[in-house]
Amino acid sequence: MKEILTHLRIAVVATVVLAFLVSGIYPAIVWGVSQVVFNDKANGSLIVRDGKVVGSRLIGQSFTAERYFHPRPSAAGSGYDPSSSGGTNLGPTSSKLINGLPDDPATAETDESFAGVAQLVATYRKTNGLSAETPVPADAVTRSASGVDPHISLVNAQLQMSRVATARGLSPDAVRDAVERNTDARDLALFGEPRVNVLTLNLDLDGQK
Numbered sequence: 001m002k003e004i005l006t007h008l009r010i011a012v013v014a015t016v017v018l019a020f021l022v023s024g025i026y027p028a029i030v031w032g033v034s035q036v037v038f039n040d041k042a043n044g045s046l047i048v049r050d051g052k053v054v055g056s057r058l059i060g061q062s063f064t065a066e067r068y069f070h071p072r073p074s075a076a077g078s079g080y081d082p083s084s085s086g087g088t089n090l091g092p093t094s095s096k097l098i099n100g101l102p103d104d105p106a107t108a109e110t111d112e113s114f115a116g117v118a119q120l121v122a123t124y125r126k127t128n129g130l131s132a133e134t135p136v137p138a139d140a141v142t143r144s145a146s147g148v149d150p151h152i153s154l155v156n157a158q159l160q161m162s163r164v165a166t167a168r169g170l171s172p173d174a175v176r177d178a179v180e181r182n183t184d185a186r187d188l189a190l191f192g193e194p195r196v197n198v199l200t201l202n203l204d205l206d207g208q209k
Contacts, residue, residue, distance in 0.1 A: 060150040067167040071198045076147025087145040151195035
């Protein structure tokens, strides 16, 4: 009996000590280091304007007005809903993905319509005043896996510059400079492609007179 109690005491003490280390001290150290070394990233890369949080550099938002750069399409909820993050789960041979699902009056209340790549291409060209022969970048007409991708490709941004400049009454050079300021380079100068953060770009333009 005494031996059992000894083993039981050792097990309890070990559990308490490990719980204190793993659930208390270790998280506190990690939190403290992150707050000192990576404060912005550790707190969600939040963007603050006039004392108010307007978004995060890591989470995209929906923009539809002509004066704004538009993000890539989203399948997250009703569009760019972080609580419903996700993609379409449609494969490359899916007719729905390519041709979409038109409105059906019989299901108007449940809204089962879906804009396919073909419709998105036509809308993108019309919105940006492009000819029918102008190649459209893939990210402009396909949904991301998360549905809240904050970036668009540099080519996508360049094709929207003329529209935004006209809508805002800005010179093309001013808009081009804003795009360059909000373009993230390749990771470690090697991986991925340059990409433009839509939220920071639109906020940059809103701050211009």
